[in-house]
Amino acid sequence: MKFLVFIQSHESKIHNNSLESLSAAQKLASNHNAEVHAVTFDKTVAENISQYDLSSTIYINNQELNSYNPIYYLKCIEILNSSINPDLIIFGHTYETRDWVPRLSARFECPFISDCTNIDSTDQMTFIRPIYQAKLNEKIKLNGKGIISFQAGSFSKDNLKQGNCTIDEQSLDMSNLELSINPGERFKESADGVDLSTAEVIVSIGRGISKEENIPLAKELAEKLNAQIGASRPVVDAGWLDHSFQIGSSGQVVSPKLYLAVGISGAIQHLVGMKGSKNIMAINKDPNAPIFEISDYAVVGDIFEILPKLIEEL
Amino acid sequence: MKICVLIKQVASEDSSLILNDDKVSFNTSSINFVSNEPDTYALEEALQIKEKFDAEVTVCTLGPESSRQVLKDALAKGADNGIYISDEGIDTSSPLNIAKVLTSALKDNNFDLILSGLQSNDTGFSQIGLLVAEYLNTSHASLVMGTELINDCKDIKVKLELENGWFQWSELTLPASLTIQSGINSPRYATLKGIMSVKNKEVKEFNKDNISVDYNSSYAVVEKFVPQKSKETETIDGSPDEIVEKIIDVMKNKLRLVQ
Numbered sequence: 001m002k003f004l005v006f007i008q009s010h011e012s013k014i015h016n017n018s019l020e021s022l023s024a025a026q027k028l029a030s031n032h033n034a035e036v037h038a039v040t041f042d043k044t045v046a047e048n049i050s051q052y053d054l055s056s057t058i059y060i061n062n063q064e065l066n067s068y069n070p071i072y073y074l075k076c077i078e079i080l081n082s083s084i085n086p087d088l089i090i091f092g093h094t095y096e097t098r099d100w101v102p103r104l105s106a107r108f109e110c111p112f113i114s115d116c117t118n119i120d121s122t123d124q125m126t127f128i129r130p131i132y133q134a135k136l137n138e139k140i141k142l143n144g145k146g147i148i149s150f151q152a153g154s155f156s157k158d159n160l161k162q163g164n165c166t167i168d169e170q171s172l173d174m175s176n177l178e179l180s181i182n183p184g185e186r187f188k189e190s191a192d193g194v195d196l197s198t199a200e201v202i203v204s205i206g207r208g209i210s211k212e213e214n215i216p217l218a219k220e221l222a223e224k225l226n227a228q229i230g231a232s233r234p235v236v237d238a239g240w241l242d243h244s245f246q247i248g249s250s251g252q253v254v255s256p257k258l259y260l261a262v263g264i265s266g267a268i269q270h271l272v273g274m275k276g277s278k279n280i281m282a283i284n285k286d287p288n289a290p291i292f293e294i295s296d297y298a299v300v301g302d303i304f305e306i307l308p309k310l311i312e313e314l
Numbered sequence: 315m316k317i318c319v320l321i322k323q324v325a326s327e328d329s330s331l332i333l334n335d336d337k338v339s340f341n342t343s344s345i346n347f348v349s350n351e352p353d354t355y356a357l358e359e360a361l362q363i364k365e366k367f368d369a370e371v372t373v374c375t376l377g378p379e380s381s382r383q384v385l386k387d388a389l390a391k392g393a394d395n396g397i398y399i400s401d402e403g404i405d406t407s408s409p410l411n412i413a414k415v416l417t418s419a420l421k422d423n424n425f426d427l428i429l430s431g432l433q434s435n436d437t438g439f440s441q442i443g444l445l446v447a448e449y450l451n452t453s454h455a456s457l458v459m460g461t462e463l464i465n466d467c468k469d470i471k472v473k474l475e476l477e478n479g480w481f482q483w484s485e486l487t488l489p490a491s492l493t494i495q496s497g498i499n500s501p502r503y504a505t506l507k508g509i510m511s512v513k514n515k516e517v518k519e520f521n522k523d524n525i526s527v528d529y530n531s532s533y534a535v536v537e538k539f540v541p542q543k544s545k546e547t548e549t550i551d552g553s554p555d556e557i558v559e560k561i562i563d564v565m566k567n568k569l570r571l572v573q
Contacts, residue, residue, distance in 0.1 A: 070454070095477050098432075099456045102409070102444035111410050111533040114439050126536060131437050132331055137541045138437075144532030180453035180487040186480050201571060225571065237497030243479065250457075250475055250495075258569055265327070268438070279569055281561070286328075293541065297564055298549045305554040306561075313562055314572060 001034035002055075004086035006077070008096055012044040017092025019157035021150045024119070025090045026053065026161055031124045034087070039080060041065035046167050053163030061171050070100035071181050072174055077104055079172050086145075093149035095249070105147055112147040113140050115268075117154045134268045134290050152249070152272050194228065194244050201227035201258045204247055204274070207234040208263020208284060208303055215240050217307050218262050224314040230254065232270045248273035263303050266291030283307075315369040315467055317360045318397075318420060320430035320442060321353040321388060323381035327435070337537045349384040352431025356494040358501040359461060360429050361392045367467060370394050372423070376415060377401050382517075389512045390504035396517035403522035405529045409437075413445030414527045419520045421450060427470070428491040432457055440493065447491035455484055456493040 005025045008015040022038060029036045035055035040046050046059035058080065064072040077089070081104075089104070091097045093115045105112035113127050117137075120126035126141045127148060196202060203222040209215060222229050230247045231240075247254055248270040259277035264270060266282070266289055274280070281297040282289070283306055292298040299306065325331065325340075326348045332341040360371045373388040374397040375381050385396040399419050405411045420428070428447070433440035440456070447454035459481065460473035467488070474482045475495050550560045565571045 095457060095475070098440050099444070099454075099474075102441035103448040103454070105410055105441065106413065106445045106448035109410075109530060111408050111530060112439075112441060113533070114409075114441060130541070131538065132325065133327070133435060133438070134541070136331060136538050138538045139536040141534045141536050142532060143534065146532065180490075181455070181484060182486075183474075183482055183484040186476060186482045188479055189481060225565075233496065246479075250477065251479065258565075258571060281564070292547060293543055294545055295547050296545065297561075298547045299557060299561065300549060300551040301554060301557050306557055309554055309558040310561060313558055 001029075001032045001088075002084060002086040003029055003034050003036045003088045003090055004080065004084060005036060005038045005090045007038050007040040007045055007049055008092060008094055009040060009042045009045045012042050014045055014048065015092055015094055016157065017094050017150070017152045019160065020152065020155045021090050021092040022049075022052065023157055023160045024150050024155040025088075027155070027159070028088075028119055028124060037084065037086070039077075041076070046169075050165050050167050051162060052165070053161035054165040056165050057167045059167050059169045061169055062174060064174050067183070068096060069179075069181060069183055070103070071177055071179055073100050074103055074107070075174050075177055076172060078107060081108060088145070089147045091147070091149040093151045097149050101147060101149065108145070108147075110145040110147060111142065112149070113142065114149045115151050116148055117151050130268055134266070134271065134293070135288075153275065189243060196228055196230055196245075196247065196252045196254045199228040199254065199256045201225050201260070202230045202247075202254060202256045202277075203227045203260045203262060204230035204232065204264060205235050205241070205262050206232040206264030206270075208265070209235065209240075210263075212238070212240040214304070217304075217311075220311050221260075221262075221307055221314075224311055225260070227258075227260070232264050232267070261291055261295075262307070264291050265289045266293070315363075315367055315427070316372070316423065316425045317363060317369050317427045317429065318372045318374055318423065318425040319353070319357045319360045319388065319393065320416065320428065320446075321357060321373055321375050321384045322350040322434050322436075323347050323375065323377050323384045324350045324434055324436040333538055337539065338535055347380050347383070349387055350431055350434045350436075352433055352435070352494065352496055354431070354501040355496050355498050356429040356431050356492075357388050357391065357393065358499045359494055360427070361502070362499060363427070363461065363463065364392070367463060372397060372425070374416065374420065375399070376404070376406065376412065385517060386512050387504065389515045390508040391502055392508060393515075395515055397520065398517050399520040399525065400522070404525065407535055408530065408533045409439045409441040409445060410530045410533070411527070413442055413449060414529070415525055416442070416446055417449040418525045418527050420446070424489075426467070426488045426490075428452065428489070430491070430493050432493040432495050443491045443493035450489070450491070452489040452491050453486040454491045455486055457495045458492045459495050459498050461492070
């Protein structure tokens with residue numbers, strides 16, 4: 001069997017999620033006695049990746065691939081797919097992956113099992129992924145060629161096996177492509193956003209806060225705990241807090257000593273951003289809220305009854 | 315300009331999910347069905363484009379009889395017509411097959427824009443809009459946070475959300491399929507006049523007899539299950555006073571955060 005792992009990078013920096021997926025691929029390959037090939041569009045990244053235990057690192061040297069454009073990315077993997085014919089093509093489940101990899105699935109007529117968190121221990125071509133906002137998991141069995149993406153944090157890059165592999169440099173003919181998609185420069189909206197990555201304590205506000213007028217209540221608690229404020233997506237979408245406070249896959253990834261989730265139900269996109277916290281305490285009136293699944297302390301109760309008393313006692 | 319919005323009916327967030335003995339299908343009697351929230355942002359974006367330009371908005375859903383409701387809701391909010399595809403006898407087990415079925419129903423309409431939510435709150439694959447783009451050979455963009463038609467409505471400029479607070483504008487040639495990120499707009503409510511107008515709006519019907527699809531079968535959902543907890547969780551409950559006392563105890567004695 002042959003696996004092809006796509007290594008996403010930006011300005012020669014490898015996306016963490018790609019390394020985690022490479023680790024998943026190595027694990028899967030050892031059970032299938034499979035070859036693992038990694039593909040990158042960046043020379044520095046290729047040199048970096050060649051230090052792992054892989055069958056080869058494929059470095060595609062084309063200036064069209066220097067920055068992300070799905071049209072070129074798709075064409076490149078289409079060409080590689082016909083030359084290598086891998087059984088599995090593996091990705092980290094990044095935003096960029098979501099933007100182009102589904103098209104490969106249709107182009108190659110093979111299923112894309114996206115956002116996987118594990119490989120089934122008894123059947124190594126069965127993958128596990130969360131459904132219904134992580135309230136349930138499902139097992140999907142692949143009976144043929146497939147595309148897989150792994151959710152951030154599902155596998156550890158610390159488990160990557162070191163080795164030495166050759167770098168196979170190629171240039172592809174990608175002329176005559178119709179450029180119906182033209183991405184512009186990347187930019188940030190709030191240049192001096194809040195950096196929550198070093199915060200010791202974070203009081204994070206979710207939809208359960210109900211309305212903007214209640215935000216000061218959470219802020220007051222944060223002040224008492226000498227904590228920073230964070231938020232889940234619905235709160236910043238509603239405009240109650242600036243986008244820069246958002247924690248989750250589209251915001252910041254944090255790992256404070258205490259993450260105090262106030263009225264956060266725990267959509268998977270949020271959990272990705274905070275599940276690495278040393279201690280998680282969640283206050284929610286729904287005992288079945290998914291956030292409790294990953295909490296050290298599950299406080300079942302009404303935040304509007306608990307917060308004022310807690311502030312008073314602290 | 316012709317716009318199609320793909321809307322899925324999903325279980326509401328507070329529904330209890332009870333699996334049948336096959337461990338794959340649900341006992342639907344305990345499920346409250348609603349329009350997939352991310353799709354409602356896609357509909358709103360389409361309606362806002364319609365208000366600025368001369369556009370016709372078609373809403374399309376694939377699902378059981380109950381999912382006709384999502385079309386009614388969308389028509390009441392201002393969509394012009396609908397496409398209902400019955401899922402009876404249709405293979406909807408994978409995103410690939412769902413996209414094939416949708417494509418079969420949409421392909422002759424020559425839509426300029428196809429909008430959908432960035433993911434469904436049930437299976438959460440975030441693939442359909444992109445798969446349909448490939449099958450219909452359109453341009454695409456995902457995680458769209460803003461749209462602006464340009465060049466006499468031949469192209470569209472879209473604002474994309476990237477990771478870690480980064481954004482990007484991208485220019486696409488129409489036709490295009492866009493998956494819409496939540497927060498792009500504030501979805502409207504239906505008006506009484508809108509609700510009254512639903513019965514006069516056309517809904518085209520498709521089913522297994524007039525959908526022709528070559529299904530992919532290299533994929534099977536084997537089992538659904540409640541995840542095992544990876545952590546030991548201490549539950550803190552009781553009266554608000556008891557809860558606060560316990561929280562303070564944890565903060566003081568276990569986490570040593572407060573004196």
